[in-house]
Amino acid sequence: MKFSLLSRYAFFVGCILVALISIPFLSAEPWTWTLFIIASLLTLVGIKDLSQDRHAVRRNYPVLGNIRYLVEFIRPEIRQYLLEGDDEKLPFSRAQRSMVYARAKNESADKAFGTLVDVYKPGFEFIGHSMKPIAVPDPGTFRILIGGPQCRQPYSASIFNISAMSFGALSANAIRSLNKGAKMGNFAHDTGEGSISPYHREGGGDLIWELGSGYFGCRREDGHFDPDKFREQANDPQVKMIEIKLSQGAKPGHGGILPKHKITAEIAATRGVPMDRDCVSPSSHSAFSTPIELMEFIAKLRELCGGKPVGFKLCLGHPWEFMAIAKAMLETQILPDFIVVDGKEGGTGAAPREFSDNIGLPLREGLLFVHNTLVGVNLRDKIKLGASGKIISAFDIASVMAIGADWVNAARGFMFAIGCIQSQSCHTNKCPTGVATQDPLRQKALVVADKAERVRNFHHSTLHTLAEMLASAGIASPEALEPHHLVRRTSTTEIRLFSQIHVFLKPGELLDETFEGEFYSRMWKLARADSFDAYNVEVMPSVKAVREPTFTF
Secondary structure (H helix, E strand, O other), X not given: OHHHHHHHHHHHHHHHXXXXXXXXXXXXXXXXXXXXXXHHHHHHHHHHHHHOOOOHHHHHOOOOOHHHHHHHHHHHHHHHHHHOOOOOOOOOOHHHHHHHHHXXXXXXXXXXXXXXXXXXXXXXXXXXXXXXXXXXXXXHHOEEEEOOOOOOOOEEEEOEEEOOOOXXXXXXXXXXXXXXXXXXXXXXXXXXXXXXXXXXXXXXXEEEEEEOOOOOOOEOOOOOEOHHHHHHHHOOOOEEEEEEEOOOOOOOOOOOEEOHHHOOHHHHHHHOOOOOOOEEOOOOOOOOOOHHHHHHHHHHHHHHOOOOOEEEXXXXXXXXXXXXXXXXXXXXOOOOOEEEEEOOOOOOOOOOHHHHHHOOOOHHHHHHHHHHHHHHOOOHHHOEEEEEOOOOOHHHHHHHHOOOOOEEEEOHHXXXXXXXXXXXXXXXXXXXXXXXXXXXXXXHOOOHHHHHHHHHHHHHHHHHHHHHHHHHOOOOOHHHOOHHHEEEEEEOOEEEEHHHHOOOOOOOHHHOOOOOOHHHHHHHHHOEOOEOOOOOHHHHHHHHHOOOOOOOO
16 A cells, blocks of 8 residues: 555655755756756646545646646547548548548549558448440539529529538638638538628628528527518528528537637627527527428518528438428428438537437438438429538539439538648637637638638539549439449448439329338328327337338438
8 A cells, every 4th residue: 555655646756856856956057947947847736636626536646647638638639640540530531631632722632552442341332334434524514403383583503512500610711711712613602500690791602591490690689580680681692592400410409509608799790699608599490380380481481582492401300200391391382492401420510429429310311211202292303402411522422412412512521621620629619720710810820812712622623523423424414313323332242223222212102092111101191291290199009019120211
């Protein structure tokens, strides 16, 4: 016991002794002052360690115990820069980030000496190429017209746009760079739910105004929706579409959080919120509470904004809830112009770990379910589908367009383009590159003119690579991508086409009373247009009793 006690305090005691012994020699040799100061400072650290009551390691190992916290503090940087493999996705791999950095700088992202990917590992995916490739199409033509039969001002959008990231979550210079780059590249910039800031307007880029449950930019003092404020902003020519956020991939069902230490006077003015507390968006909307009311809200917004495209974004949760929305479309004959499906793997915002890891459906399953439901009720040709969730490369775009998406949005890819290094400190206000901070000095390091050019370059280079991939497969345009064009390895000895892996409904199948697609049929029976709650409770026991290895979307 005595030896253990001595070993734990040996370094601390040694610091005390060195400080005391060096005192008589301070006037003799100059270097003794350095020794004395270092030993004295370490002694003070040890005394503080012994007197504090929060960390047992520091009390048991004064001075030396701090090494543990120092190593823990720099662990992410050590792992990212020294230990991380090229293909470790945490959440984006070194190879992915390097690809974006190169394309953003208009440098070659080509790689020599073959792939590092294990092509025999289950999960490997690829595009089948054609024996008769075609000429590379012009990526400038990769656009989609968004606006259904009830829309008076349809919008011609690029198939690759900037996903929702709010001013407040991102710095003013980051917003400036993204919007100016979007203007230069002729694609759209989603505002995020933090409303339209002055920095969104400076660059003049096309805006998709995201309307969250906090109704920032169009809210009354009590937090409810204000139609007059909405009309005023929504009729700005720069605003091309309105997107109602039902949920997002990072924290579905949780609401948005902007810590008060990141709220500046500008953010408060933009959102219409006070500065003395965290800005928390409610987990649900107050303007509607049922699927039918959601459709009526969409019609109201479309009228207020002069007939621009209005749609909604969601991360899919209970399948019957989206089917309830589809039933409400049929009952009211009110249709959204578009739906954006967000995957749980998406997320630039901070969220409780359990939400990030364990709530919400991944993008592909959610996208497939939404696509199939719309096909099954004969509405797919009237509603456009966007997809967002960890999309960063040309192949990522192709893989979701092949299973139902009309266009894609990316957030973190464009963050990398303006300098993000994946430090994962977005919620701390200490972003080292000035992307996700309100610290004036930190964000000053982000030079708008340079980063806007990189945003444009990343967009252009990614779509150019997509064009080359399509040409190699003999496909003239992205909308011609089909499930049979993509392939996945399902085992070490088997590969299958996407068309063989996934279930795809036929037009009108859900409306056919004889339809026997077990999973979709059960979910359809549970859905009700007047409520998000499950309807046919007698179906529920069969849902629980059926033993299927997976849900096949």
